[in-house]
Amino acid sequence: MMDCTDRHERYFLRLLSKKVMLYTEMVATKSAIHGDRNKILGFNKIEKPLGLQVGGSDKKELSTVCKIAEDLGYDEININLGCPSKKVQQNKFGACLIKEPDLVAECVNEMVKSCSIPVTAKTRIGFDDTENFQYLNNFVNKISAAGCKTIILHARKAILKGLTPKENLKIPKLNYPMVYEIKKNNPNLEIVINGGITNCLQIKEHLQKCDGVMIGRAIYQNPYFLAEIENEIFSNLNVPSRSEITEKLVEYVKEETQKGTRVNQIMRHTVGLYYGQNGANKWKRFLSDNMMARDSDFQKVDHIMEIAQNNEKANQPIS
Template structure:
């Protein structure tokens, strides 16, 4: 039987960020969150190097594969692949506004085609037993209304998808870069709450601009879950605070305990051909806001870029982590 997924808190799918190394690192900080891959185009998932593109470590679970596509056959095939590989969920991207993604007809431009979205989702649901979920925006271009969004959400739900992640800002499909599309359209949380309120049977996850546990608690009064992207990527130890304040876990690891486990992971991965920087680049923010943050960042940028891995330099990460730990204990 499939275990019910806890989506109270999840880390957002982020291209070039939430790869398997980042997910391993985040899982060391929190056992309770749900994790998502970066968006993977259906064609890459089907024809690419599967181990490289879709492979993951069991420790990352529960884990969802986020897919980008609008070809029913391809989506169906990716669902079967994801289920076979042990993913816990498959999520369709209906929110990415980038030009390239629009050209390939996936992401946010699919908000204009609710019938096609509905057919894709039903095909996906018929192809696997793992949950199929959708991540979308609250509108696009000039459209940001309860009626449009509600009818889009209903299409998705009638196709069988009962978990919908709503990024609480619309997408501007022409004229804004993807980065601007994460900043310029205004956040509209009340619209997301209204959708949840009118669709009590759906699991509605809210996303966009959430940066602290007070906000999380507030959103959880109105929605079923909260998804956070940049605030965790930039300050990964925020997850330890989430473990403590949201999941009431009193046994969260310290930053140096996490660093110690990472060093072990780096050594194992290097033996398999991974470069140290492919892992450590994700940890630049581990000491965000702490004494020693600059020392940590500088050490990583000065020593972790080399192609050849020097274990002495890798081991020295622990000395920096322990010194930082001491410096922060003294000042607290």
């Protein structure tokens, strides 16, 4: 997710779950090839399994990025076929490519030939006035014939003109049955469902009909939801508490600030750590007063443990 799943967010999320697959923000092929590689594509090994999401429609560039991703140690490369933003459309990548199944198939084919890590795709179930099973099934079949065996389906269409990217995440209606139908008709493909999933019960229901679930906003807003998933879905009985996570994060902040990272670049991702808990406001206030400014003092990070421990006590069940 743009401006969300940078390497600091992914480090934080990996403290909450060992099992889930994590993805980068979308990186345009040109930036991946010509930009500051360490800044744009660098990651900490702890973040793995990690997929690089790429945006582009130039076969040569896509295949170059696949090689780079594989060399850097990414576990998967995912092509973005779902972003509806104007700028992305102008550059001919993202959701507008749903209109061009043959071009996408050629791109996927080149990508698959140029690396040995899995090439996957993330797309929407339609665009503008087109939201029908035949069209989507044909699109999915073309991509899979080209070698992409895992397809993440955001269960709403993209409106390519007239809606902002934000509106495109809520105005087009969710259509889960369409995704289920795709899975039913393509049992050999791995179909991952995405869009509007906010609790473990929903995850379990989707897993009856699809191979996987992808979650975006609900985890960014309430990161500890990931620990609940680790516990309920992956049966990990030893998930860390919020204060244990904070303790590990404090160590990380200390290491990273020595390398030039600013405190706020890391801590901005933790605003929702106490979402729905006693002490959530205290936590957010402490962050905004002490850790959200560009020049936040890393020594203040030690005080955050106090808030974390107090919050932990405030949320203990009364015996």
